[in-house]
Amino acid sequence: MKSTIKDVARMANVSISTVSRVLNNPDIVVKDKRDKVLQAVKELNYSPNALAIGLIHKRTKTLGVLIPDISNLFYAEVIKGMEDAAHESGNNLIICNTDNNEERRLSSLKVLSEKQIDGIVFTSEPIFPDSYEVFKRLNIPIVLAATHSLEYDIPSVKVDDEQAAYDATDYLIKKGHTKIGMISGSMLDPISGLPRIQGFLRAHRAHNIELVPEDRIEYGKYLFEDSYKAMKALHTKFPEMTAVFATSDERALAAISYLHEHKVKIPDEVSVIGFDNTRMAGMCFPKLTTVAQPLYEMGSQAIKMLDSLINGVALDEMRSYMNHWIVERDSVKQFNQV
Amino acid sequence: MKSTIKDVARMANVSISTVSRVLNNPDIVVKDKRDKVLQAVKELNYSPNALAIGLIHKRTKTLGVLIPDISNLFYAEVIKGMEDAAHESGNNLIICNTDNNEERRLSSLKVLSEKQIDGIVFTSEPIFPDSYEVFKRLNIPIVLAATHSLEYDIPSVKVDDEQAAYDATDYLIKKGHTKIGMISGSMLDPISGLPRIQGFLRAHRAHNIELVPEDRIEYGKYLFEDSYKAMKALHTKFPEMTAVFATSDERALAAISYLHEHKVKIPDEVSVIGFDNTRMAGMCFPKLTTVAQPLYEMGSQAIKMLDSLINGVALDEMRSYMNHWIVERDSVKQFNQV
DNA sequence: GTGAAAGCGCTAACAT
DNA sequence: ATGTTAGCGCTTTCAC
Numbered sequence: 001m002k003s004t005i006k007d008v009a010r011m012a013n014v015s016i017s018t019v020s021r022v023l024n025n026p027d028i029v030v031k032d033k034r035d036k037v038l039q040a041v042k043e044l045n046y047s048p049n050a051l052a053i054g055l056i057h058k059r060t061k062t063l064g065v066l067i068p069d070i071s072n073l074f075y076a077e078v079i080k081g082m083e084d085a086a087h088e089s090g091n092n093l094i095i096c097n098t099d100n101n102e103e104r105r106l107s108s109l110k111v112l113s114e115k116q117i118d119g120i121v122f123t124s125e126p127i128f129p130d131s132y133e134v135f136k137r138l139n140i141p142i143v144l145a146a147t148h149s150l151e152y153d154i155p156s157v158k159v160d161d162e163q164a165a166y167d168a169t170d171y172l173i174k175k176g177h178t179k180i181g182m183i184s185g186s187m188l189d190p191i192s193g194l195p196r197i198q199g200f201l202r203a204h205r206a207h208n209i210e211l212v213p214e215d216r217i218e219y220g221k222y223l224f225e226d227s228y229k230a231m232k233a234l235h236t237k238f239p240e241m242t243a244v245f246a247t248s249d250e251r252a253l254a255a256i257s258y259l260h261e262h263k264v265k266i267p268d269e270v271s272v273i274g275f276d277n278t279r280m281a282g283m284c285f286p287k288l289t290t291v292a293q294p295l296y297e298m299g300s301q302a303i304k305m306l307d308s309l310i311n312g313v314a315l316d317e318m319r320s321y322m323n324h325w326i327v328e329r330d331s332v333k334q335f336n337q338v
Numbered sequence: 339m340k341s342t343i344k345d346v347a348r349m350a351n352v353s354i355s356t357v358s359r360v361l362n363n364p365d366i367v368v369k370d371k372r373d374k375v376l377q378a379v380k381e382l383n384y385s386p387n388a389l390a391i392g393l394i395h396k397r398t399k400t401l402g403v404l405i406p407d408i409s410n411l412f413y414a415e416v417i418k419g420m421e422d423a424a425h426e427s428g429n430n431l432i433i434c435n436t437d438n439n440e441e442r443r444l445s446s447l448k449v450l451s452e453k454q455i456d457g458i459v460f461t462s463e464p465i466f467p468d469s470y471e472v473f474k475r476l477n478i479p480i481v482l483a484a485t486h487s488l489e490y491d492i493p494s495v496k497v498d499d500e501q502a503a504y505d506a507t508d509y510l511i512k513k514g515h516t517k518i519g520m521i522s523g524s525m526l527d528p529i530s531g532l533p534r535i536q537g538f539l540r541a542h543r544a545h546n547i548e549l550v551p552e553d554r555i556e557y558g559k560y561l562f563e564d565s566y567k568a569m570k571a572l573h574t575k576f577p578e579m580t581a582v583f584a585t586s587d588e589r590a591l592a593a594i595s596y597l598h599e600h601k602v603k604i605p606d607e608v609s610v611i612g613f614d615n616t617r618m619a620g621m622c623f624p625k626l627t628t629v630a631q632p633l634y635e636m637g638s639q640a641i642k643m644l645d646s647l648i649n650g651v652a653l654d655e656m657r658s659y660m661n662h663w664i665v666e667r668d669s670v671k672q673f674n675q676v
Numbered sequence: 677g678t679g680a681a682a683g684c685g686c687t688a689a690c691a692t
Numbered sequence: 693a694t695g696t697t698a699g700c701g702c703t704t705t706c707a708c
Contacts, residue, residue: 002477004701015679020703030677045475050452051393052701055684060389062432062453071418071634073411073617080409083435087442092432092449094400097421104425111430114388115400137383139340224621253621260623279411283562283591284622285598296409342685353695358687368693390685393700 003044011040023048054116063306064112064120065095066105072222073250073278074295075123078145081299082121089307091118100125106134113138119306121145126190127152141309145302146293147191148319155315157301159293159324161191165199166206168245168273168291171326173207176335177243177271180204181234182217183227183251192222196247196275216241220251227254235262242335243271249278252288256331267333277327287329294322341382349378361386392454401644402450402458403433404443410560411588411616412633413461416483419637420459427645429456438463444472451476457644459483464528465490479647483640484631485529486657493647495639495658497631499529502662503537504544506583506611506629509664511545514673515581515609518542519572520555521565521589530560534585534613554579558589565592573600580673581609587616590626594669605671615665624668632660 009016014033022029022037029037040046054060063086067075079095086093094117096108105125112120119141127135127149135142135154148156172180182200185192197217204211216238220230227246231254234244246252252274259266266272266286274281277292301322305315347354352371360367360375367375378384392398401424405413417433424431432455434446443463450458457479465473465487473480473492486494510518520538523530535555542549554576558568565584569592572582584590590612594604602608604624612619615630639660643653 006701016702017679017704018677021678024703028677033678047448047452049393049454049701050449051389051398051454052684053703055387055389055393055686055701056703058684060453061449069418070421071414071617073414076409076411076414079433080407080435083408083433087435087446092434092453094430095417095421095433096430097418097425108425110385111388111399114385115398115430116387116389224617250621257621257623257625279409279562280618280621283588283595283618285595287595344685354686355688355696356694359694362687366693371694387685390700391687393685393702394687396700 002049003046004049005046007044008037008040008046011044012036058116059310060116060118061090062092062094062115062117063303064108064117065093066098066108066120066122066125067095068098068100068124070095070097073280074146074248074276076279077295078123078299081296081301082303083299084296085300085303085307089303091303091307098125105131109134109138113140118310119143121302121306123147123302124191127154141306143302143306143309145298153318155305155309155318155320157298157305157320157322158191159298160321161195162199162202164275164291164293164324165196165245165247166203167199167324167326168275169200169203170206172243172245172271172273172332173203173209175243175271175332178209179238179241179243180216181238181241181244183230183234183244183246183255184217184219185222185247186219192247192275193219200245222248222250224250224254224257227251228258231255231258235259241270243273243332245273245275247275249274249276249281249288249290251275252290252331253280253284256284256286256288267331271332271335273326273332281327281329286331289329289332290327292325292327294324298322340387341384342387343384345382346375346378346384349382350374396454397456397648398454399428400430400432400453400455401641402446402455403431404436404446404458404460404463405433406436406438406462408433408435411618412484412586412614414617415633416461416637419634419639420641421637422634423638423641423645427641429641429645431641436463443469447472447476451478456648457481459640459644461485462529465492479644481640481644481647483636491656493643493653493656493658495636495643495660496529497636497662498659499533500537500540502613502629502631503534503583503585504541505537505662505664506613507538507541508544510581510583510609510611510670511541511547513581513609513670516547517576517578517580518554519576519579519582521568521572521582521584521593522555522557523560523585524557530585530613531557538583560586560588562588562592562595565589566596569593569596573597579608581611581670583611583613585613587612587614587619587626587628589613590628590669591618591622594622594624594626605669609670609673611664611670619665619667627667627670628665630663630665632662636660 144156274290482494612628
């Protein structure tokens with residue numbers, strides 16, 4: 001059996017309040033008793049029961065994290081950033097996989113709430129009115145990571161997807177490409193879909209390149225297989241393409257696979273740029289040029305913001321946008337007109 | 339403020355025990371009162387405080403998971419398996435990154451214990467005597483995943499690394515290769531080092547291929563950069579090599595990168611086999627032939643075992659070894675003698 | 677400076 | 693069938 005504060009008190013011949021004091025505010029206890037208590041603590045291998053403390057303080061030092069699909073490599077770095085920041089601020093993380101599933105998301109939220117977590121990080125998924133209602137009812141601090149909401153005032157951290165997509169496209173255009181294909185998330189996806197398409201289009205407009213979007217954009221789910229099919233469709237309908245902008249590294253790898261398998265040289269014949277800069281980007285061949293998101297920092301930043309909120313310190317800004325940048329590796333090449 | 343059982347009792351005009359009863363054992367309460375309570379619960383949006391319940395039941399339905407480096411892609415699938423199994427059995431996971439760091443591992447274990455988690459899954463790292471002492475003191479069920487201990491009786495799930503390495507090597511030999519290099523973890527690593535080296539050697543012996551281990555094995559840390567250097571060293575000291583056995587997919591990708599960059603054709607000139615079958619194995623080029631570990635199942639199995647232990651049901655076997663198998667993709671080719 | 681006692685939100689005897 | 697009460701392990705008044 002675990003020893004309790006009572007056991008310590010008994011062994012040290014003091015009251016439980018005294019034990020509590022030496023644990024939380026040692027200076028107000030005379031050295032003599034303090035030492036006896038400390039001795040007993042050690043001897044009994046005592047450590048306080050966080051449930052009891054949480055019950056009193058209404059604070060558990062535990063944070064909830066909702067992630068649509070943990071197995072997605074995108075989250076590896078994000079979670080690490082979260083975990084490090086949590087550790088730093090004395091918090092623990094309960095990570096829940098929502099499986100992109102409304103029911104599971106709701107049930108996770110429910111138990112997290114019952115377990116009296118101090119706050120929640122919600123990742124990647126858009127915020128629909130009913131989710132918002134649930135958040136409000138939970139009545140605890142919440143921050144969004146890799147997603148945001150324009151309708152509701154919920155703090156968030158992410159990159160500026162429209163601008164990042166603009167920059168990726170602009171980069172390709174400045175490299176001499178004018179026939180650029182795109183593998184994108186669905187138009188309805190407010191993160192890796194719509195804004196990135198808009199950025200893609202805006203860059204073309206800025207360079208006076210005309211295009212019919214449907215001819216150059218292919219939509220697909222986020223996983224490899226889907227993206228492979230999307231690449232196939234794209235290459236079929238737009239064979240003149242000299243570069244492709246894939247809106248995630250996984251999509252880019254699918255594009256690369258497709259091109260390799262069809263003996264199309266990368267980047268000599270077709271350049272590929274990805275998005276995310278997951279660790280895979282440096283492990284494939286050719287190494288992937290990609291739009292980097294500060295994944296680790298996004299994770300740690302989300303936790304830091306949440307911790308601030310919990311401690312009642314106001315945030316500088318409701319929606320914070322982190323810098324993105326382009327990591328130049330080997331999958332994009334200057335295109336020389338013929 | 340969150341509403342409590344008292345609020346519900348007051349609104350429903352019953353005692354708190356009646357409320358407790360309709361929540362835990364509805365049938366023993368007359369329909370009339372039961373309905374009134376349910377109504378109040380709904381109206382107040384009441385949900386029980388898990389801290390209070392945990393304090394009484396000495397059960398939190400929360401499990402701790404220790405992982406050396408969450409950002410390692412190896413864990414993506416493992417964690418998903420754990421999370422799904424945990425969800426299934428009504429548990430939550432507190433995941434702690436230990437950073438391969440003794441101090442952090444200890445401090446995580448300490449808070450997990452204070453938070454009264456019901457059990458622990460410890461992954462990948464070897465069990466040293468002092469860790470074992472800590473585990474014993476914690477006095478809660480623990481299971482090892484992707485690691486095991488021969489000295490101590492701690493339940494574990496993993497594959498048979500020696501046999502898996504044997505099979506990988508045997509596979510290569512049967513494909514006609516006799517000059518096989520190996521990129522391995524350190525000899526001191528009881529998981530991805532020693533046993534896999536032993537399996538590698540045993541397969542050669544079984545086929546009467548003589549070799550000087552130091553000439554064909556290169557050691558490296560588990561990350562890409564290190565493995566790349568290891569591959570470089572290996573290729574330099576063993577240029578006749580026609581195949582390489584990399585003891586993780588990340589190592590294999592490093593080998594592939596090195597070969598690509600040195601214009602060595604894969605698998606035409608050099609074959610590569612990996613280990614793990616992480617999602618990356620299907621995303622690279624050429625697609626990686628690799629020894630598959632059932633990552634997802636290992637995760638879920640670990641949680642299921644832990645849950646059994648917690649519920650007092652004995653395990654069939656202390657050390658359970660899951661099946662491995664070889665996933666044939668495109669990185670290994672029949673070698674024809676010249 | 678220290679102990680006694682109330683109370684955090686709940687369950688589980690024990691009464692009735 | 694239901695209410696009263698003790699108690700889970702702790703912190704925090706309130707006395708002394």
